[in-house]
Amino acid sequence: MAPRLTVIGTGYLGATHAACMAKLGFEVMGMDVDAEKLAELAAGRAPMYEPGLDELLAEQVASGRLRFTTSYQEAAEFGDVHFVSVGTPQLRGEFAADVSYINTAFDGLAEHTARLGKEALIVGKSTVPVGTADRLAARLAETAPTVEVAWNPEFLREGFAVQDTLRPDRLVIGVRSQRAEDLLREVYAEPLAAGVPLVVTDFPTAEMAKVSANAFLATKISFINAMAEVCEAAGADVVQLADTLGYDDRIGRRFLNSGLGFGGGCLPKDIRAFMARAGELGADQALTFLREVDSINMRRRARMVELAREQCGGGFLGKRVAVLGAAFKPNSDDIRDSPALNVAGQIQLQGAQVTVYDPKAVDNARKMFPALAYADSAVEAARGAHVVLHLTEWQEFRDMDPSELEGAVSEKRILDGRNVLDPDKWRTAGWTYRALGRPQR
Structure with missing residues (x-):
């Protein structure tokens, strides 16, 4: 008989999983302390925008295979394998990760499972400081x-989370027994049969797999952005430079896109927590480059704010600035550590009237940055603007014709914070086009 699964924590990762x-094909119970969120999930609505997830939730709830609860006891009674997918945010005022939610989830499951006398497997999916699994195993x-x-x-990409879960590019499991390995092989039998590579390893290696991947990706992004700084000083073109580097198979073109940089709920806090944990382990020198x-x-x-100020004649007072993008990346409504909103907020604090438009993230942005103005379209956001800032590379913005905005703006100036717009198209239409790491023409 197939094991029954629970997922503890139904945020971005948990709801998708x-x-x-x-x-x-498994019977699954999602558990969370937020009853309001669970009601939305049970109605087939995800707590965030993720392509395809609403439809998948509705389908699986209707099938009877997916249900939800707020009770650890009910989850313990139901499940054989429990996936813990709670958050590990950055501690306030520190670089280290807050693992209190992980501790609570493991303790809550263990307490009720022990009372029932059941055998169970608790599987951590959250990104944690290396050593967490050993500590929790000793406690249990x-x-x-x-x-x-x-x-x-997990190795999910926001915007591709469903496909990354059903057909990941690799599966990593840290286990201490053949039974645990066999259970997880059964859970992932379908993707394994489809050829997904499986790495079976120990706890520390499994814990380091995600944070090391994020550290590498962050390093690659910051490398090309460092090259963009030099390109600006030298009059070179960082996009052409990245294309040239990308032809080298040892380097590759992916994640070599210069621009406003990374944000979101993973890369920034994960590299900081990695540095903090390395210090605790006595290996702090190894990660000083982070x-x-x-x-x-x-x-x-900061450089994008400087460029916007230059385009506004040296100061923001009395100027109107349009910001296209609020989410930290396209195909998401996630605004955690959003570079776009960080820039918008800085410009607004320096005296400009800033209006933001994003296809999906406006509601979330309004809650976090209520002092900014918001619009329902790019044209509305650009009305009367002295400069337009393109800060999240939604396809809607990449496909936009300059003529769509020219009747709305006060001055035809655009700053491409993601280096994906066509400079020739905008310049030919009479716009002043600037971008990070590209020569001014």
Whole structure:
């Protein structure tokens, strides 16, 4: 008989994982302390925008394979394999990760599972400081000896989360027993049969897999943005430079896109937590380069503000600025550590009237940045603007014809913070086009 699964924490990761496991044919129960969120999920509505997820949730709830609860006891009674997908945010005032939600989830499951005398496997999916799994396993060995621990990091890309769960580019499981490995092989039988590579390893290696991947990607992004700084000083073109580098198979073109830099709920806090944990382990010198990676990333935001100020004649007072984009990346409504909103907020604080438009993230942005103005379209956001800032590379903006905005703006000036617009198209239409790391013509 197939194991029954629970997913503890139904945010971005948990909601996607629960729906996808039900799609693979398992009976799944999602557990969360937020009853309002669960009501939305049970109605087939995800707590965030993710392409295809609403439809998948509705389909799996209707099938009867997916249900939800606020009770640890009910989850413990239901499940054989429990996936823990709660958040590990950055501690306030520190670089380290807050693992209190992880501790609570493991303790809550273990308490009720031990009372029932059940055998169970608790699988961490959250990104945690290396050593967390060992610590939790030791704790559970004393309080719930029938409960085993495993670690199975996620590698989801926002905007592609459903396909990344159903057909990931690799699966990593950190286990200590053949039973745990066999259970997870059964859970992931379909993607494994389709040829998805599986890495079976120990706890520390599994924990480091995600944070190391994020550190590498952040480093690659900051590398090309450092090159953009030099390109601006030298009059070179960073986009052509990235294309040239990308032909080298050892380097590759992906994640070599210069611009406003990275944000979101993973890369920034994960590299900081990685540095903090390395320091605790006595290996702080190994990751000092990540401080510069972080610094380069933050400098891109400051440089965009400088460019906008230049385009406004040296100051923002009395100027109107249109910002296209609020989400930290396209195909998402996630505004956590959004470079676009960070820039918009800085410009607004310096005296400009800033109006923001995003296809999906306006509601979330309004809650976090109520002092900014918001619009329902790019044209409305650009009305009367002295400069337009393109800060999140939605396809809608990439496809936009300059003529759509020219009747609305006060001055035809556009700053491309993502280096994806066609400079020739905008310049031919009479616009002043500037971008990070590209020569001014």
